[in-house]
Amino acid sequence: MSGHSTYQPQNAFMKWMEARLPIAGLVHSSFIAYPTPRNLNYWWTFGGILSFMLAAQIITGIVLVMHYTPHETMAFNSVEHIMRDVNFGWLLRYLHSNGASMFFIAVYIHMFRGMYYGSYKAPREVLWILGVIIYLLMMATGFLGYTLPWGQMSFWGATVITNFFSAIPVVGETVVTWLWGGYSVGNPTLQRFFSLHYLLPFVIAGVVVLHVWALHVVGQNNPAGIEPKGDRDTVPFTPYATVKDAFGMVCFMLFFAYFVFYLPNYLGHADNYIPANPAVTPAHIVPEWYYLPFYAILRAIPNKLLGVIALFASIGILVFLPWLDSSKVRSARYRPLFRQFFWIFVAVCLGLGYLGAKPAEGGYVIASQILTFYYFAHFLIILPLLSRFEKTRPLPNSISESVLKAPAKH
């Protein structure tokens, strides 16, 4: 692999094709010759892992639909039918349900990596915002999918989440009735959720294309957080990034498979194996683990409308991250104070996740309120102040210098 060649069609057919639809050239320039920074670490393999998870969810999902019935009287039994009667049905369903969790684990690592290395900063703001949109779509898709087995947690999760919209002044009730297609969560709700759950992954795939497009326009960030200056700073995507991504993917699949085969219900709730009952709410209702930090924020605020606003704001604020953190230095490697605050922020998110799973009473509520305040303070107070007053460490002259010289301690 010397230098970065451009695509040269070898045979007559490919030459004919290239003159009409240059798709082979596009693939070549995007995934073969594409220059990637030579210092990428394994945190950069999660983009590939996420693409794999999206494909895996779409494939297992399409197959599950061949056996699933979206009707309030049959949905629960059809899921049990998949588990007991359908050939390999248990495997397909466990892959799909655990796959959702794996998708979120990967996306959280991917997002925190972006925050640590400042991947949202100019010129990657649009790339970052597209990522936030994908994350929002993932949350919606995960919620809609969790409703489909029509167990107790499905039913009551759907009730609680759709009731967020009843907090809207004046038109709240009208909006909720419209969402439900009835006066409570029922069969019309299930059927439309099924339709949308099938639709959204393809919308995600579309936005992923934009995300990758934007990535290939501005180039990848890297652990040093400085732009590549020439061939010495980059390596071709294939074989270097391809093989590294593949290795990361295989390791991630081992982790995924461990859950599928040994702990398939660990990340779910036993209550969802009870058929939906509109007369009884489960005693302890919690969302799936990946929503817990936001659930804690919702419950921290003792006012319905403000709680719902805080929940949406906690995600929406990510859109503004590129402008809240205006430090010119991207990577936390060269931002000693930011690095500490980053890890505190990670701990706060995990803490909120823990509190979201606890009952809303006593000390848990107070702790949620403190952490919710800190969550917003991180974005609105700490980052703007750090960008102004932090004394950053000197940046290396180039990526190759940062790799070849004695690596900076961190």
Next chain:
Amino acid sequence: MASTAASAAPTRRDFLYVATGSVAAVGAAFTAWPLIYQMNPDASTIAAGAPVEVDLTPVAEGQVIKVFWRGKPIYVNHRTPKEIKEAEDVNLASLPDPQPDSARVKKGHANFQVLIGICTHLGCIPIAHAGPYNGYFCPCHGSVYDTSGRIRSGPAPSNLALPPYEFLTDTRIRIG
């Protein structure tokens, strides 16, 4: 589009562009409306939401029954004289959503408290005869209601809603 220096002032053609675009926009809105409106409750759902009649004769004093109307649980609480007195004697100023007990029952039927058993916070079903006031307690996010269904503490913004209902006789009601 055709904005060269010579045609800076609005021309007949500009008018035609705007008029054509406006007609297209109105047409698109009219076309979108059925696609949006189809999500509202359909005729069968509305028909199934017709009023229901409930015979209260078998409901003993101190007992709470749950009936369904429009997929919503309706609690009918046959309150004891002690519970009625407690509900009536509350200092209204201390309530987050002040409402006298008399406004939450039908005149002359204070013994029967009829309300929609859906927490006004996020739609869970509160447990009857539970919580500090022995009224209703929502297990989801900890809202506490008294025997009149009034919010006393927790995140719920308002009192439990009352369904439209009337007494046909002293022991028979029609909800809806």
